[in-house]
Amino acid sequence: MQERKNPHPGYKDKLLVAIFIIFGYFCFTFIAKKMKYKRILLKLSGESLGGEKGVGLDVNMMSQYAKEIAKVAKSGVQIAIVIGGGNIFRGVTGVGKGFSRVKGDQMGMLATVINSIGLSMSIKSEGIEAEVFTSTPMEPMARYYAKEKAQEVMERGGVAIIAGGTGNPFFTTDSASALRACEIEADALLKGTRVDGVYTADPEKDPTATKYETLTFDKALADNLRIMDQTAFALCKENNMPIIVFDMNKVNNLYELMQGGNVGTVVSNK
Secondary structure (H helix, E strand, C coil): CCCCCCCCCCHHHHHHHHHHHHHHHHHHHHHHHHCCCCEEEEEECHHHHCCCCCCCCCHHHHHHHHHHHHHHHHCCCEEEEEECCCCCCCHHHHECCCECHHHHHHHHHHHHHHHHHHHHHHHHCCCCCEEEEECCCCCCCCEECCHHHHHHHHHCCCEEEEECCCCCCCCCHHHHHHHHHHHCCCCEEEEEECCCCEECCCCCCCCCCCEECEEEHHHHHHCCCCCCCHHHHHHHHHCCCCEEEEECCCCCHHHHHHCCCCCCEEEECC
16 A cells, blocks of 8 residues: 655644744743843943953953843843943043043943943853944944834844943933933833942941832932932933842842842832
């Protein structure tokens, strides 16, 4: 008896691929639902990329940050990042030394682009798409920023790194991070620092300083707690954007925070 030929060669292989894709989708959805935050804006200082000295780019520190960010991105959380430029040049430091404030701030904006490109390459090495956007046109080094373009990258599992500050002098990268967090409709603005939250005083100078678990914007202003500059703070307060201050240098801290763990200090209107 002649064996019947399969009218659809490769059918079983295609079926297995389809099952694998569906299974992967449900696993991805399940993990994403476990996370407390769906979309975040992560603010990093330029000095943090400089390692212990806070100057230049420390490849080991960038690699550590990239691993932390990639782990969260793989869990389904959408991530945008704003990085400062103080490890290369800070605009206000040039005032009175031959630099105008405007030109100094523009140099600082360029410094944030260098940091952003560096971190993007580290994130890509972890198998995650990372694209740098700039507030002023800088093609082909980076894409000109638009909210919709950045969201497209995040929605397909990549990381959008938004460089160049606001594109205007006299505004810090804190203000830029607050602006972008509100603009991309993030669930929270995360300020990654080297301390594990907000304290009543500088814990490195005052051993009696105590940590706040939660804090209102009004309380922070009344107590003159310098979490971010006033422009950034006012923007977050007005748009009900919570700020979470946490230690980015502690391994797995970012992931635990995304899961709703008791990490850092939450500053909000509540």
